[in-house]
Amino acid sequence: MAAYLAEGGKRVLMLETGPDRQPSQMISSSLYARRLKWTGTPVLEEGKNPISYVFNTGYGVGGSAAHHYAVWPRMHPEDFDMFTRYQRGRNWPIAYSDLAPFYDRVQREVGISGDARQEIWRPSGEPYPMPPVKVFAQGHALARGFAKMGKTVAPLPLAVNSVVYNNRPACLWDGWCDAGCPIGALGNPHAVHLPRAFAKGATLLTDTTVTKVLTDSTGRRATGVEVVTHSGERQTLNSSLVVLAAFSIQNPRLLLASANNKHPKGLGNTTDQLGRYVMTHLAGVVNGIFYEETQHYMGALGGQLVNQDSYPKLTHRKAGAFGSYQWIIAQAVKPTDLLGVSTSRPDLIGAPLQTFMQRAKRGYAVMTAVCEGLPVAENRVTLAQSLDEHGVPQARVAHTAHPESAALWQAAINEGKAIISAAGAPEVWNNPAGSMHIMGGTVMGNTPADSVTNSFGQLHDIPNLVVAGPGLFPTSAGVNPTFTAHALAARSAAHLLSDWNRVVA
Numbered sequence: 001m002a003a004y005l006a007e008g009g010k011r012v013l014m015l016e017t018g019p020d021r022q023p024s025q026m027i028s029s030s031l032y033a034r035r036l037k038w039t040g041t042p043v044l045e046e047g048k049n050p051i052s053y054v055f056n057t058g059y060g061v062g063g064s065a066a067h068h069y070a071v072w073p074r075m076h077p078e079d080f081d082m083f084t085r086y087q088r089g090r091n092w093p094i095a096y097s098d099l100a101p102f103y104d105r106v107q108r109e110v111g112i113s114g115d116a117r118q119e120i121w122r123p124s125g126e127p128y129p130m131p132p133v134k135v136f137a138q139g140h141a142l143a144r145g146f147a148k149m150g151k152t153v154a155p156l157p158l159a160v161n162s163v164v165y166n167n168r169p170a171c172l173w174d175g176w177c178d179a180g181c182p183i184g185a186l187g188n189p190h191a192v193h194l195p196r197a198f199a200k201g202a203t204l205l206t207d208t209t210v211t212k213v214l215t216d217s218t219g220r221r222a223t224g225v226e227v228v229t230h231s232g233e234r235q236t237l238n239s240s241l242v243v244l245a246a247f248s249i250q251n252p253r254l255l256l257a258s259a260n261n262k263h264p265k266g267l268g269n270t271t272d273q274l275g276r277y278v279m280t281h282l283a284g285v286v287n288g289i290f291y292e293e294t295q296h297y298m299g300a301l302g303g304q305l306v307n308q309d310s311y312p313k314l315t316h317r318k319a320g321a322f323g324s325y326q327w328i329i330a331q332a333v334k335p336t337d338l339l340g341v342s343t344s345r346p347d348l349i350g351a352p353l354q355t356f357m358q359r360a361k362r363g364y365a366v367m368t369a370v371c372e373g374l375p376v377a378e379n380r381v382t383l384a385q386s387l388d389e390h391g392v393p394q395a396r397v398a399h400t401a402h403p404e405s406a407a408l409w410q411a412a413i414n415e416g417k418a419i420i421s422a423a424g425a426p427e428v429w430n431n432p433a434g435s436m437h438i439m440g441g442t443v444m445g446n447t448p449a450d451s452v453t454n455s456f457g458q459l460h461d462i463p464n465l466v467v468a469g470p471g472l473f474p475t476s477a478g479v480n481p482t483f484t485a486h487a488l489a490a491r492s493a494a495h496l497l498s499d500w501n502r503v504v505a
């Protein structure tokens with residue numbers, strides 16, 4: 001949003017609660033990868049499937065996208081009108097065709113490596129601007145299992161440079177993307193949008209926490225924000241437009257905490273929609289150990305191959321499941337253990353652990369199902385009684401997967417284990433269900449009765465207060481959300497710039 005608005009001639013100030021982070025500070029190590037995760041005010045997590053806030057979010061410049069895995073598939077047309085088609089979930093206020101030009105634009109700007117023809121499930125759109133990412137031994141071993149089960153795999157679309165692109169270097173295939181990519185081959189904010197924003201005069205204040213969004217006496221217009229600066233001073237910053245881009249939990253927290261006499265239940269909350277429909281993808285992680293050498297440390301962290309045979313939402317209906325999932329296949333594995341081998345095998349200790357590690361270092365392989373989580377109104381952000389150091393209530397987030405989403409995860413696990421066994425791995429197991437990606441909380445829609453914002457992220461009752469990010473999603477789909485969040489931001493920025501006088505009036 002900052003890059004687009006600055007390039008549109010607007011004066012932009014970005015505010016970041018965490019520290020500054022330069023690309024030169026991105027260091028490929030387990031320790032530094034962990035330092036990019038959230039270390040701000042803790043979020044209180046509840047429910048049967050907690051949202052894994054620290055794992056999914058970032059802290060400091062670049063936020064979550066600084067360390068994201070760069071898996072960038074498109075959502076499918078049926079994701080946008082799911083309620084009409086299946087009487088499940090919600091409809092989006094836009095169709096795939098509204099977003100398609102912005103998917104095309106963003107993939108040109110950021111750069112995606114892939115092969116659109118091999119991705120037989122892919123919705124219409126421009127071909128990828130770069131050839132596919134490399135496939136290493138782990139990818140080939142797992143692909144064998146898909147072939148034996150009569151399934152197709154294609155190169156995984158990744159916002160990672162397979163070749164030099166836009167003056168950014170090609171990937172080294174060393175698998176340290178979660179540490180931020182020190183060379184700039186990963187399409188994260190440091191490599192793409194921050195330089196564009198700065199080139200057009202945007203400025204950035206770090207260690208500066210927004211504590212409240214302010215409105216005028218009518219309550220119909222945002223006038224700026226209250227912040228606490230790095231020196232602890234409380235200040236008011238005035239602006240004609242406020243964009244909240246603090247991710248799916250902090251955005252609703254801030255809107256709830258900004259309640260005033262015109263908006264006693266929080267900004268954008270006249271119909272009690274704010275904070276509702278928090279969604280995650282249940283991660284279906286399936287592991288195997290092969291006899292052969294898999295070079296599991298090679299490749300981009302996000303993976304090497306994709307399969308979307310289970311995208312049609314009724315595929316696993318007999319198992320009581322509803323929704324889409326895709327397999328992202330052959331993630332690079334590091335000592336960070338971000339994919340949770342240690343939590344999936346707590347039975348291993350002592351000598352059995354040592355022999356496991358000897359087998360795993362040679363032949364380990366992993367793949368992950370991105371399982372759609374249906375929107376549930378009771379999965380929501382509310383304010384806790386406890387306050388942070390600046391006097392803002394902590395966020396409390398309840399999240400329990402819909403039973404049909406939990407059944408979808410189980411169906412994916414069963415299929416994944418069968419695929420890895422068919423590939424020839426004698427040892428196969430799965431991780432417990434964990435939450436990856438956080439969406440919803442400020443969902444978009446056509447009316448205030450069922451949503452917080454319009455399709456451009458503008459609050460229905462405060463048009464110059466705009467939300468950006470996956471918090472806008474009415475449904476989660478069965479693909480990673482970052483590409484769609486970027487496309488929505490590009491669409492929103494184009495609208496704000498073209499309708500500027502009316503938006504800020």
Ligand code: SF4
Nearest residue numbers: 171172175176177181
């Ligand atoms: S695998 Fe490629 S994109 Fe990821 S950190 Fe290494 S060079 Fe960067």
